[in-house]
Amino acid sequence: MLIAGNWKMHTVPDAAVELARDVARRVRSHADSVAVAVCPPSISLAAVGEVVRNTPVRLGAQTMHEAEQGAYTGEVSAPMLGAVGCHYVILGHSERRQLFGEIDAGVNRKTLAALAHGLVPIVCVGETLNERKAGEEETVVGRQIDAALDGVHLDSAAHLVVAYEPVWAIGTGETASPEQAQAMHRFIRDRLVSFGAPREVEILYGGSVKPGNAADLFAQPDIDGGLIGGASLDAESFAAIVEAASKV
Ligand code: PEP
Secondary structure, eight states: OEEEEEOTTOOOHHHHHHHHHHHHHHHGGGTTTOEEEEEOOGGGHHHHHHHHTTSSEEEEESOOBSSSSSSOTTOOBHHHHHHTTEEEEEESOHHHHHHHOOOHHHHHHHHHHHHHTTOEEEEEEOOOHHHHHTTOHHHHHHHHHHHHTTTOOOSOGGGOEEEEOOGGGTTSSOOOOHHHHHHHHHHHHHHHHHTTOOTTOEEEEESSOOHHHHHHHHTSTTOOEEEESGGGGSHHHHHHHHHHHHTO
16 A cells, blocks of 8 residues: 655645654554655655655655756756655646646656656546546546556556546545445556556555545555545644555
8 A cells, every 4th residue: 555645835845844754753653554655845855855764754746857857947857856865756647737738648758757767656647527427537547548658668566656536536525436436446457457567556546535535445456545635734634544544
């Protein structure tokens, strides 16, 4: 199981350091059974990296540019993320797709670049409410997976994470039912395997996961953990979700 916190554009650096310290302290006792990651804003990656160094908590970034370096004002690259201790990088989050114009082909370039530099991409996929209402969730998510992983060859299941995040459940308080999430996770796993990926690639569920609904979601056979937005900003809630994962 993997529980990753996406802090989005929250926390000034001092608050990020404080939150990371609190998370590291609270999740220590579950380190044997659950992998935990925090993904702070890029301005705090280095400082949070220092806090979680020598703890079981891993560091992740929320996005990156596919180039190693260059004239890309405002961007950060995979080597930069690696240099401050990142293990993971979230790619293709629906907010990046909807608000910043990211497209499947770009997610693919970033995925290839992350892998080439030893980062583990957390590739996000998920359908909108209209797409679900139209019964198109498998078509959309299948297309996103196929595009993101074009040309990807995995030596190990540990080199990739996929997050299924139905857009209608992100930050809305709406959660996919455990059965809805399980059906999509199974679909994604089969799709990954058809690409030659190991069955053991972790598939996280994301979308309004809270301490109260985490256990039912994580009990599903194809749900390998969670990508947590809002609830990851509160160390107590985040630790409660980690605890729920530890009991599966
Ligand atoms: C997310 O943005 O990845 C997310 C799952 O957010 P929330 O938990 O707030 O729905």
